[in-house]
Amino acid sequence: MSHKEAQKNSHKKAQEAEDRRALRTTTTDEELAAEMERERPELEKTWACPTGIRGWFTDTDHKSIAMRYVITAFVFFLLGGMEAVLMRIQLARPESHFLSPDQYNQVFTVHGTTMMFLFAVPIMTAMGIYLVPLMVGSRDVAFPRLNLFGYFIYLIGGIFLYTGFFLNTGPDAGWFSYVPLSGPAYSPGKRVDVWAQMITFTEISALVGAIVVIGTAFKMRAPGMTLNRIPLFVWAQVITAFMIIFAMPAVMLASGTLASDRLIDTHFFNPAEGGDAILYQHMFWFFGHPEVYIIFIPALGFISPIIITFARRKIFGHLALVLSLISTAFIGFGLWVHHMFATPIPQMGQSFFSAASMMIAIPSGVQVFCWIATLWGGKLNLKTPLYFVLGFFVIFILGGLTGVMQASVPLDLQLHDTFFVVAHFHYVLIGGAVFPLFGAFYYWFPKWSGRMLSEWAGRWNFWLMFIGFNLVFFPMHQLGLNGMPRRVYTYLPETGWGTLNLIASLGALVLGAGVVVFVVNVFWARRAGVIAGDNPWAADTLEWSITSPPPHYNFHNIPVVQGRHPIWQATEDAPVVRGLSTTKREGLVTSVMDAQPELRFDIPGPSIWPVMVALGAATALIPGIFTPWAFLVGAILTGAALTCWFFGDPNYENKTARETGEKVQPVSHTELRPKEV
Amino acid sequence: MIRRTSTTLRRYGRLVAFCALLCFSSCGGIQNAINPAGPYAGSINRLWWWFFITCSIVYVLVMIALLLALRNRTRETELATPVLEPPLESERRRRNVVIGAVTLTVVILFVLLVVNYLTGRSLTAEQGNKSGLNVDVVGHQWWWEVRYKDVDASNVFTTANEIHIPVGVPVLFNLQATDVIHSFWVPNLAGKKDLIPGKINGIWLQADKPGVYRGQCAEYCGMQHAKMAFWVVAESQEQFNAWRQNQTQTSVQPMTDSQKRGQQVFLSSTCVMCHAINGTPAGSNIGPNLTHVASRQMIAAATLANTRDHLAQWIKDPQVVKPGTRMPQNNLPEADLQALLDYLQSLK
């Protein structure tokens, strides 16, 4: 009893001390500055990241993880691009023998798989992991260690695919791996198993990224950033994260059942024993179509801040844009069958999906009109990021319109699986995602590195990519109408497809040159670029309020947000949050709707265990395509690593909190300095 | 400013030129979706022009709007103060324009949807079997087996990679696959339909003009997906009847010594393991039926013209023409090969 009381007393004392510290208000800016100066070394020590090889495996700073994600994904983009060039060389002339059909089939499969799973989705998630905490005013993401785990599982998956590819074990059944072709009877060897297992890796990583983004955006926003003040970028990321959570399990089911058909003789897709090949298509496209929006919606999230910044005005139709994003996400789950119009699907079902596919043009249209209206009402500062966004309009709208054509069942029966489709989805994916992504690179590179990319090289980059892109993909519309099917390793000279293919192949070189300009620009700018300063574009969102590159703890004082454009709307005596610990990693939890401060909580720091869990999972999954025993070994290793992750870390803050009986304190409005919100 | 606008204009000029290219270069061709030769492809073609013209107009309008939106620019050196409260009047005007544009989008989509449904209905309307033909198409890796069925057993026959249809009547094709998914597509005649193991699918074809149309597998089906084509020959009812009459016969008996020797070569070598020639002991259905191989215009799934040289090349080393094809290399002595060619070329 007395022991308990003593504990209670000490607890109370600690709480009072903490409260005093939190309540201590500084009246003048000078005093605040002096106090921050005193705190800074302590903060820096608390948030310091391990460096060197140890840092590689243990650093949980969301910014360095996101940078690794971006660089890794970009390397995969370059690899996928090289595969594209190989294909274009092969197709430049009829009956070319540059690649054998076996090689070509591996190359196009790995190209598609890389671009969809190893480039597009991870790089979009990476942008979110870097920018969401900065935009919502948080010191770190919600689950930093989980985040680290997500990166390593993705990296291992990517290396696994490419090791297979270089060892002549590259998957060769297409990025969709339709059964029965990818099934046990028609794809001997381990090629398709590599594909199916790589999917598992990237799925885990994408799900982890989604959870991290949702947790951060919903619970770690700065006070005052109510739901309707969340930047459009963050909205796009959150909506994408929800889509990932609903879509990814479907492909996990597809690749899992495929792998079990191949490895342990199940009969999910064996028609002779009651299986169904179309079942696979449903499962795959239930993921596969939302996947397109998972890539595309974050890109829409890049466009809005770029337009706001360079049109120098608030966005037109903020609410309409958010609702369009949400409805795109909803409708995106209701049109997967338009990939399957040539299969024996009942008329009624086809009509439904046809209408749904056309309907998705409406939210896209709303967004495009809102953006054009914003540009119309703004004073344009025409810099490279805006060039890429304008390129987006020119290219993406064309791709969107050819998409409307393919929503029609009869037209799709002619266009499906031809080069017209190849043209269409490159227009929407390169135009809709890669162009905004490059715009985003130019826009946020100063924040990441502290230096500006060259504008001059940026123009070259844009025009080479824009012209190259159209040269490659515009002729493909015509090729498709002229009857050229997709995924062919060659064609006969009599078909007359030679000229347009040659134009496309030449265009690929121009497009490639554009990407090379970008890479050179990045390397040049890192050494010799103009020093950017905190806010080179005079932009409005919170990431521009801190130094470039940002400190490990992001925000010394978490700002209190006063509108949709925190920097533009900030007043002279804007309040900031004081009272977060400087001696341990601490974050502020706020309410989902109104971003009212609720809790301070301990943010976990560097740890080796996430990597160990990733390795344990890899031990289960990679040898798992050879022997089922790997799953047992892997499960044991993963379980052990998880145990250490959860319980074995002496520095884990919550343990300290429990032992000292110190309660995590809610922060109330009165503790905010100097003026209440 | 002017220089920029002219660059932009030139860019659109290029686009317009491309569109024009698209419109004019798309006529002709025996494997072309917008050169229809029958009612099915014809109505899809009409639908294509509906969509193409509507979408082009929409695209041009949006691009003009975008171009106009770019007029208002700041100088590079000075950044405008951000506008947080744009004048209400202009915002309201903008809102009306956007609402109008969205409404227009909805209306256009609705019209397109209705046109789309009408076309879809005409494509799938019950035709009645006027041609009296009942044709099974079976997709194999990587060739097409074509079975003409009939209630009269003497009219049943099997051929490969070449389909004949009479002009002016719709013919129903039952599509099946035995290995992986293929897709049956004759762009000039109709859209495509998948051949899925364990499923039955069907498609109507009708040609109004006599001629030869090329079709090709459109669903990725493995190594030789690229060279899995076939021809559809549309001919008058009389020609078709004559062709069918010929196909139902058993094979031509070898006349010359060379042909006789060729038949022996065929029956005693690898050929007989996979191919059938009706009227001889060769009866395997793993590869194409060769009973009337000389009557076909192409070999190797419409990859090579059916000439003596090509046939020799194909028999000796099919792996050069189609790497990965199921037909093995054959090391026949030259004399045997020539005899075999004589025999095969006699199989009209």
Add this chain to the structure above:
Amino acid sequence: MIRASLLCVFLCLFVASCKREQRQFSQPPSNFKSYDVTMSDIHPGTPGMPQPVQNPSDQRAFDTNEGKRLYTQYNCAGCHFNGGGGIGPPLMDEKWIYGENPENIYATIVEGRPNGMPSFRHKIPDSQVQQIAAYVRSMSGQLRKDVMPARNDTMNARRSEQRTEREKPQRSSPPLND
């Protein structure tokens, strides 16, 4: 140092996997000779067995899979059924009448055997005989697991080859004709 060891690992992986995934379509002329089986341990002349001949198809997943297809298409299943035997002797058990080595199987297919096994000389090209021979060995689990075929897309009368336990080959006499 790290680079060198990485290179070594890579090379090992390459050697291990390249054979499995090889797909050779243009077959070089086979030097795959057919030795006949020794029916007893008594040899004329000096003791010593002929060197066993490697069947390249034993290492290639594509070839065993092709062998499986050909096994059905050339109607091996007509007598041997799905390996359980019927008219012909079973192929999935541990008993081997004419030897379990690749060259023995090759000889059996090419030259035929008494009591019903026909000769397929000139009927099946060497490359395909190799593939069938490799498949026949996989039926009793004689090959590496990652090379042997998985289930087929038809009615599966038996476990797939890759999940078949390896049988230890035993000499056996021909079945008695009754």
